[in-house]
Amino acid sequence: MTASLIGWGGWQVVAYFIVLFALVVPLGGHMARVYLGKSTFLSPALQPVEGLIYRACGVDPDREMSWKEYALALLALSFSGFALLYAILIGQGVLPLNPQNLPGLSPDLAFNTAVSFITNTNWQSYSGETVMTNFSQMAGLTVQNFVSAAVGMAALAAMIRGMTRRKAAGIGNFWADLVRSILYILLPLSFILALVLGAQGVVQTFSASIDAHTLEGTKQTIALGPVASQEAIKMLGTNGGGFFNVNSAHPFENPNPLTNFLELVAILVIPTSLCHSFGIMVGDRRQGFALLAAMSLVFVPLMLFGIAEEQGGNPHLASLGIDQTASAQQPGGNMEGKETRFGIVNSGLWAAATTAASNGSVNSMHDSYTPLGGMVPLLLMKFGEVIYGGVGSGLYGMLIFVVITVFIAGLMVGRTPEYLGKKIQSFEMKMASIAILAPSACVLIGTALGVMTEAGRAGLFNSGPQGYSEVLYAFTSAANNNGSAFAGLSANSPFYNTALGLCMLVGRYFVLIPVLAIGGSLAAKNTTPPSAGTLPTHTPLFVLVLIFVLVLVGILTYAPTLALGPVIAYLQMIGG
Amino acid sequence: MIIVSKDIVSNLRASIVMLLLLTVLTGGFYPGLTTLILQSSFPKAANGSQILNDEGEVIGSSLIGQNFTEPEYLWGRLSATSPEPYNAASSSGSNFGVNNTALVEAAKARIAVLKAADPDNIAPVPVDLVTSSASGLDPEISPAAALYQVHRIAKARGLDDNKVRSVIAAATRGRTFGLLGEPRVNVLEVNQALDTIGK
Structure with a gap:
């Protein structure tokens, strides 16, 4: 364990953070320019395309929208996206690019998958290579990988504008935020990443298979299949829906340690950089870095704990004369469900990153993790996907917790709570409460239904507490729009497809709409200049209080569920 | 009310046109151009890193593992794909939890097969040799797991142990840039090299 973390195995974690944080300032700056409507180095090439799209859609990108208009446009796009994707999935049997003659999806699976991809969850009840045609993958799923990511980023931009404007009615234009997110951020980054991944062995072809x-x-x-193009946006857009069943554990999605490193960077690079964009947009960079620090302070210890647990191996195997010790010749540890090229460190780092961000891709099988090693991804999702979180959605989720935190801090010192000069009042608190309670309720009610009904229990693969954890993980993943799974669960049944689909909808829109409402409400308020009694929100003290609130809410909501699943499984494991 | 519904209609109209344009851009143009560039610049990688034999037939992919059960071949990870191991048309892990008895049974069965094929080997068995990979298609095993099998392969082929060791060494990859990933041995590459010895 010590040898592995301090030795070369641990240095790759350090290298990861160096590269990741080095990108925060340039990319964060670029994204701030995009959302402030300034021109970027890409503008000369892309502005004509942008203008063409607005003209064809008949929208005016400069028209300011109230938060209600913004939400309406966003919902209209999401609903249309759902309808289009549902139609493609149902009808893929007669659509082009179907050399394997695959049939259309069942209605419940098509519903679940369409919801999953419009909500940026990318939960997959299906196995990609045996169910999806290339047309569905490209024209259906890849498109929503872009669109759902851009929707989250747009909503964040709108909320931030609300925080910076005084007595304003509008929070920006949804169509402009959407199109600019795709054209100036997601598409160029994806294109570069897809080419690098492709050169490294990620496949990109329209043939369905070869025989060897x-x-x-x-x-x-x-x-x-056309994997590289989908792989790139899958990572960058915190989507996580793999081309193949085993996602980024598949050698054609993630062939070597270099692709693994790049894909890991791609998971977190936009969520981390958006913190800096936020700092620029509100005119105080320290505010952005404070949030980034809070996220990292939760992430790093949990990630290291998870790696240590996995490196500790499985006691049941130790008694069989199996060598699980890390050395220069082998990674050792709990290698069930892990790939040789990634070993323990890269698997554990990925499991933490993919669940901290609402990515949900995997390069190892979380169901086979040790109980406490598997609790790390579970816990990171249970914090509401705000530790970096999804593109856009992670930071707006964190800003919800900031609202709660300044409210609590304000109560303690007996002053009206303020954030960035804006008074936090009852409307903001109501909206923040909805955004936190709605996904939590889905997780708890869903899990209860899953373990209490015959239809829910039918899906269990492992028995005992691990079976319970499979259900808990599924509803946690869906309601927080992550999309990873304890994949033993047979989720492709009408019960899970429907229940998880509904959780994904609630988890997305019962957060998104309150977020826009808060943005609209704050925009309408005046900004009060800071005074001696103002609580500064960029200090280490505030960061610690924020973490405290975040952890407290998570633990209060979920401690019993964690005790019933991972903790009992852990006691069973060490008890032999 | 009438104004609201007019808003909805105009939003839906804009949404549908927007989605169609974005489908053309991100679902057609983007994967299409990526395919075009990768197929022309990196055709081997883009088409699955295929390995051909002297007759030009595809014998596999350097990135996809194959099932090896004969004693003269190096064996890879356990594979949980169905209906048969290393089914590259349907990737899958075992999803066994650590307390699942099936996991221990699978490890025991593998150990029994390893011991039966090489009764003199008393070394502890490297863990990656008795556990299933995540994909069921892992092309590699750890150097420890490869070296564990040297004597069996050498005996089955009537070769010197050191000869087998040198073949394994040639197919061993260190960490990328000395930093990333884990040291590992490509199983198919070893077995292909073993088959050419003495030809």
């Missing part, structure tokens, strides 16, 4: 004749004389059919 193996050394031992059997036929091996190897599935292929």
